[in-house]
Amino acid sequence: MSAEIEKRVKDLGYDIPVAAAPAANYVPFVISGNVLHISGQLPMLDGKIAVTGHVGKDVDVTGAQKAAELCALGLLAQAKAALGDLSRIKRVIKINGFVASTPDFVEQHLVINGASNFLVGALGDAGKHARAAVGMAALPFNAAVEIDAIMEIA
Numbered sequence: 001m002s003a004e005i006e007k008r009v010k011d012l013g014y015d016i017p018v019a020a021a022p023a024a025n026y027v028p029f030v031i032s033g034n035v036l037h038i039s040g041q042l043p044m045l046d047g048k049i050a051v052t053g054h055v056g057k058d059v060d061v062t063g064a065q066k067a068a069e070l071c072a073l074g075l076l077a078q079a080k081a082a083l084g085d086l087s088r089i090k091r092v093i094k095i096n097g098f099v100a101s102t103p104d105f106v107e108q109h110l111v112i113n114g115a116s117n118f119l120v121g122a123l124g125d126a127g128k129h130a131r132a133a134v135g136m137a138a139l140p141f142n143a144a145v146e147i148d149a150i151m152e153i154a
Contacts, residue, residue, distance in 0.1 A: 005076075005086040008122045014073050019081035020044055023140065029082040034090075036082055036151040040098070041074030042143040043067035052142040056105030059144045065114030068097060071147035072115035076122060083153060091152040092119055092129040098146045101135040108133040115147050 009016055022028050022039065030037045043051045043066075051067035053059050059067070075095075080086055097112035099105075112133035119127035129149075139146050 002080075002085045002087045005089075005122055008124075009073070009076065012069075012118060012121050016073065016080055016086075017044070017077050019077040020074060029078050031082060031153070034153055035093070036079060036089075036149075036153045038075050038078045038082075038149045038151070040096075040146040040148040041071045041078065042139070042141065042146055043070035044074055045070055049141050049143050051144040053144055054100050054102050054105075055108075055111060055144055056102035061107055061110055064099065064111040064144055067143070067145040068112050068114030068147060069118045071097075071145050072118040072122075075115075075119075075147065075149045079151060086123075088154045089123060089126055089151050090154050091126050092123065093150040093152055094130040094132075095119070095147055095149045097131060097133045098136045098139060099133065100137070100139045100142070100144050103135075105135060108135050111145060112147070 055064040099108040099111045
């Protein structure tokens with residue numbers, strides 16, 4: 001099943017990367033019972049933040065959706081590092097999406113659809129989740145989007 005998930009990710013245009021190391025004093029994930037908590041992931045590509053700036057000024061909705069997709073890819077990379085096998089993901093319970101945006105930008109929900117669509121595309125029904133999509137004044141390293149997750153695991 002893990003190979004099937006990785007094939008779906010490849011069909012979406014990506015390979016699951018090596019999980020990013022923490023940038024400060026925290027751990028990238030915590031397992032408590034049958035719940036995996038994954039720390040916020042930035043839109044990384046080839047080891048660098050791929051989408052920076054504020055949505056509504058520096059980044060359009062399409063670019064920000066791509067950033068959210070990359071954040072979701074990072075979530076799967078962390079899940080693979082934590083679990084060894086992505087088929088252990090029973091359900092994505094919730095994601096929290098943070099969008100660095102201008103004060104007048106009000107389409108954060110459309111931005112985070114990039115991550116939601118990616119997770120459902122990769123995990124099928126197990127990728128369907130509750131979520132929050134909020135605007136922020138700024139994010140670490142000037143990233144346009146950051147997303148964390150809570151997953152039920154086997």
